[in-house]
Every structure is written in structure tokens, then in C-alpha cells.
Amino acid sequence: EDQVTQSPEALRLQEGESSSLNCSYTVSGLRGLFWYRQDPGKGPEFLFTLYSAGEEKEKERLKATLTKKESFLHITAPKPEDSATYLCAVRADSNSGYALNFGKGTSLLVTP
Amino acid sequence: EPEVTQTPSHQVTQMGQEVILHCVPISNHLYFYWYRQILGQKVEFLVSFYNNEISEKSEIFDDQFSVERPDGSNFTLKIRSTKLEDSAMYFCASSERGNTIYFGEGSWLTVV
Numbered sequence: 001e002d003q004v005t006q007s008p009e010a011l012r013l014q015e016g017e018s019s020s021l022n023c024s025y026t027v028s029g030l031r032g033l034f035w036y037r038q039d040p041g042k043g044p045e046f047l048f049t050l051y052s053a054g055e056e057k058e059k060e061r062l063k064a065t066l067t068k069k070e071s072f073l074h075i076t077a078p079k080p081e082d083s084a085t086y087l088c089a090v091r092a093d094s095n096s097g098y099a100l101n102f103g104k105g106t107s108l109l110v111t112p
Numbered sequence: 113e114p115e116v117t118q119t120p121s122h123q124v125t126q127m128g129q130e131v132i133l134h135c136v137p138i139s140n141h142l143y144f145y146w147y148r149q150i151l152g153q154k155v156e157f158l159v160s161f162y163n164n165e166i167s168e169k170s171e172i173f174d175d176q177f178s179v180e181r182p183d184g185s186n187f188t189l190k191i192r193s194t195k196l197e198d199s200a201m202y203f204c205a206s207s208e209r210g211n212t213i214y215f216g217e218g219s220w221l222t223v224v
Contacts, residue, residue: 034212043116043203043215044155087155097160097168098143098210104154 002027002092006103013110016077021086021106024070029093033071034100035064036087044087047073078110114138116216118204124222125194133189133219135204144187145205145213146179148172155203161187194223 003026013019025033032051036044048057050066057064061082063074073086085107089100117136125131137144146158159169161179178190187206191198201218 032211036215041201041218041220043205043217046212046214049212089155095168097162097166098207098213099145099157099160099168099170100147100155100213101157102155 002090002094002101004088004090004101004103006086006088006106008106009104010107011109013075013078013108015079015110015112018074018076018078020075021073021108022070023073023088023103025088025090026069027090027092027094027101030090031093031095032091033066034089034091035071035073036089038085038087038105040085047086075108078108080110080112083108083110116204116206116214118202118216118219120219121217122220122222124224127196127223128193131191131194131198131221133191133202133204133221135187135189135216136185137187137204137206138208138214139185141206141208141214143167143207143210143213144179144181145207146189147203147205147215148200149203149218150200158189191221194221196223199223 005024007022035047038044048064053068065072085105087105089102119134144161149155159173160167203218205213205215207213
């Protein structure tokens with residue numbers, strides 16, 4: 001069974017304090033790993049897609065990396081506006097209709 | 113920037129009543145999806161829809177649920193006889209092909 005596990009569940013950072021969020025996955029045939037940001041009461045907002053081990057993507061203070069077993073979302077010098085829940089999702093060979101299997105998310109709080 | 117639009121934003125319904133949630137996907141997208149998120153839990157896949165038929169569905173998507181694309185722009189989710197456990201945020205999403213999925217802001221359903 002495909003599994004997606006995110007850690008930590010919650011993370012509190014001081015403004016400017018860099019850190020990383022982890023997403024480990026077990027799937028039979030990865031067809032894409034996706035990172036989303038979700039603000040309270042809102043829909044997931046797309047950040048990145050990674051397809052193969054060694055791939056990296058960057059956007060402002062965020063950088064996503066992928067290995068064969070996990071992905072990291074690195075946050076460099078975060079600001080309070082980066083506070084949100086960060087969701088990891090995978091698409092596998094078993095998803096004939098392109099469904100995504102989400103992890104539970106990491107809730108990030110950045111304090112001034 | 114094109115976006116997925118959902119209505120209503122919030123609906124309260126009596127147990128046993130039928131509910132229809134409405135979505136307007138991004139205009140040039142061909143794949144449509146419904147996900148749900150029970151309060152405090154992870155985002156769960158319900159169904160994907162392509163070329164006027166269901167291409168994949170989860171175990172959650174039982175006979176109580178149905179989807180329809182009644183015209184060229186709308187995509188609906190119907191729950192025939194709502195239960196208390198159907199209370200959740202329902203997200204509509206779309207993708208151009210089977211690649212990046214963009215989510216709407218959600219319809220919050222409360223069953224009383």
C-alpha cells in the first residue's frame with residue numbers, strides 16, 4: 001500500500017531560522033511528488049512537482065529536493081508569512097486517474 | 113491567474129438530505145477531481161473524471177456519491193443521502209493533463 005509520512009507534525013521557527021521538512025514515501029512506481037501549501041480554511045496551493053531522484057526546485061525561500069525514499073522542503077530565512085501547513089503528496093503507478101495520495105502535513109509557525 | 117471556483121463556500125444540511133456541490137474548473141483543463149478533508153485530518157482523494165467518465169475512485173466514493181459534468185464548464189459532486197460523517201471540506205481540482213493539480217478554495221459541508 002502506498003504511504004506518505006511527513007515529519008515533524010508541527011514546527012515552530014524564529015524569523016530567519018532556516019529548517020527542513022521531511023516527506024518519506026513508499027509507493028510502487030513514483031510518477032511524481034508534489035508539495036502544496038495550505039492556509040487555514042483554504043485549498044492547497046501548488047508549490048512544486050518533482051519527478052526523479054536528484055531533482056531540485058526552488059521558489060523564493062523554498063527549495064524542494066527528492067531522493068528515492070524521501071523529499072525535503074528546505075525553508076531558508078523564513079518570514080511570518082511562511083506560516084502555513086505544508087502538504088506532501090505522491091502519484092504512483094497505481095493511480096490510473098492521476099490521483100494524489102497526501103501526507104498529514106507539517107504545520108509551520110514562524111514567529112517574529 | 114486562472115483558478116478553480118467552488119460554490120457554495122459553506123452549506124449546512126440535515127442528515128439524509130441530498131447535497132450538490134458545484135465547481136468551475138480552469139477553462140482549458142481536461143481532468144477534474146474531488147477531494148475531501150475532514151477537520152484536522154489529511155486531504156483524501158475521492159474521484160477523478162476525464163472525457164466524461166470516472167477514471168479513478170477511492171473506497172470513500174461509494175454509491176452515495178456521484179459526479180457530473182452537466183455542461184462545458186461545470187463539474188458537480190452529489191451526495192444522495194448525507195450522513196454526519198460526510199461533514200468535511202470538499203475540494204474540487206483540475207489539471208490540464210495528468211500533471212499538476214490545482215485546487216479550489218473548498219466547500220465546507222456541515223451535516224446536522
